Amino acid sequence: GAVVSQHPSWVICKSGTSVKIECRSLDFQATTMFWYRQFPKQSLMLMATSNEGSKATYEQGVEKDKFLINHASLTLSTLTVTSAHPEDSSFYICSARFVSGPYEQYFGPGTRLTVT
């Protein structure tokens, strides 16, 4: 149980275009989903917290107009990287937490974004 999927697993896009990444909790309902970014050989940095039916809460330094987050249901959150630039190339990982239960987060497999 507690499986989180992400799609796509990797994507290459041209500078200036937008990319959407989906995060789904497959076998549980998640009130809260989190989006992280990880650069090579670095740890995970929280970008935003996404709550179902409400606006996402962004961490300091993360541009909300560039990284659009939508959490339309208890099993789906999306991250759209708008007007992508090469410096946005990174490993994007989502996680989800049960509606009720422990604070443990279950991580998706990640999406490797490369902007050329």
Next chain:
Amino acid sequence: GQNIDQPTEMTATEGAIVQINCTYQTSGFNGLFWYQQHAGEAPTFLSYNVLDGLEEKGRFSSFLSRSKGYSYLLLKELQMKDSASYLCAVNAAGNKLTFGGGTRVLVKP
């Protein structure tokens, strides 16, 4: 602010024991997690400590001392597949995870 420190890298021999330390200073504390992450993959859950003491789970054990802001992850009977990064993360204010920089463990034959 939040500050979580762990060593950058450790090397150990197959069959041996390695202890990865983690110290933290956070505003709020709702538990400490250890995750394993292989290169290019997402983190996988290893352990969760919210009370002081030792939690044992097979070859992996995790210890917490809240008064000292200290935790360690103990890996016993090391196997080659244990070569990975180990991430210490604190569930702090706002129920958000703050991660340490990760410790890369290299297991040698």
